[in-house]
Amino acid sequence: MGHGAFLSFEGIDGSGKSTQARRLADALRGKGHRVTLTREPGGSPGAEEIRRLVLEGDPDRWSPETELLLFTAARRDHLEKTIRPAVQRGEVVITDRFADSTRMYQGLTRGNLAAEVDQLHALMIGVEPDLTFLIDIPPEAGLARATARAGKEMRFEDMGLEVQRRARDGFLALATRAPGRFRVIDGNRDEAEVAAEVLALTLDWLTGR
Numbered sequence: 001m002g003h004g005a006f007l008s009f010e011g012i013d014g015s016g017k018s019t020q021a022r023r024l025a026d027a028l029r030g031k032g033h034r035v036t037l038t039r040e041p042g043g044s045p046g047a048e049e050i051r052r053l054v055l056e057g058d059p060d061r062w063s064p065e066t067e068l069l070l071f072t073a074a075r076r077d078h079l080e081k082t083i084r085p086a087v088q089r090g091e092v093v094i095t096d097r098f099a100d101s102t103r104m105y106q107g108l109t110r111g112n113l114a115a116e117v118d119q120l121h122a123l124m125i126g127v128e129p130d131l132t133f134l135i136d137i138p139p140e141a142g143l144a145r146a147t148a149r150a151g152k153e154m155r156f157e158d159m160g161l162e163v164q165r166r167a168r169d170g171f172l173a174l175a176t177r178a179p180g181r182f183r184v185i186d187g188n189r190d191e192a193e194v195a196a197e198v199l200a201l202t203l204d205w206l207t208g209r
């Protein structure tokens with residue numbers, strides 16, 4: 001995509017992705033890198049509008065198919081307007097979730113649309129992050145953290161523990177299938193400890209490429 005870098009954080013709700021993405025952005029900026037910190041669904045004005053459509057309201061508001069189209073539309077806008085331009089400027093782009101979240105949630109846990117997810121990805125997105133941090137924690141811990149933080153974006157958290165459990169297993173399986181890109185991080189530790197490991201792995205990758 002250009003001479004910058006494209007990093008993603010993945011994991012179940014409450015695993016600490018946003019916290020770690022922010023800490024990594026701050027640490028890299030402190031070392032002189034130019035960083036764009038972004039998130040999905042969202043990350044561009046159009047995609048943030050779609051975010052409200054998918055995350056708020058009744059859990060049955062959308063069919064799995066409609067939801068897949070909305071997430072993919074949001075990602076396409078995010079890629080066009082935010083990710084690609086920043087990577088082309090030579091920045092490190094850090095996104096809180098990307099296509100692995102769709103593979104997981106629309107492909108396996110909330111929908112059963114793995115084939116459609118892969119086809120839409122190939123057709124409309126077509127890129128993967130250079131490096132993906134999977135922040136892994138037990139689903140009970142994730143749900144407890146996410147619920148403690150509760151706001152109005154609870155449409156998915158409302159779906160419960162069993163979904164979180166399958167999502168955790170599914171993310172670990174995705175990591176096994178793409179070991180070159182994934183780094184699995186034990187997120188059930190002190191925030192600073194997790195951040196130190198993520199930073200060390202990122203610096204390793206940036207200098208080794």
Ligand code: ADP
Pocket residue numbers: 011012013014015016017018019020145146149187188189190191192194
């Ligand atoms: P995610 O983006 O994966 O949903 P967040 O980063 O928003 O997760 O974290 C969810 C909640 O858990 C927040 O209230 C956050 O402060 C807290 N949290 C994040 N990392 C840790 C950690 N390592 N230990 C304990 N609590 C954490």
Ligand code: TYD
Pocket residue numbers: 012013014015018040041055071096097098099101102103105106146156157
């Ligand atoms: P996010 O804001 O990352 O929530 P959290 O901080 O609680 O992890 O994502 C909101 C929800 O959107 C989350 O439950 C996962 C879901 N999601 C999908 O189902 N498919 C996708 O492609 C993406 C990006 C997110």
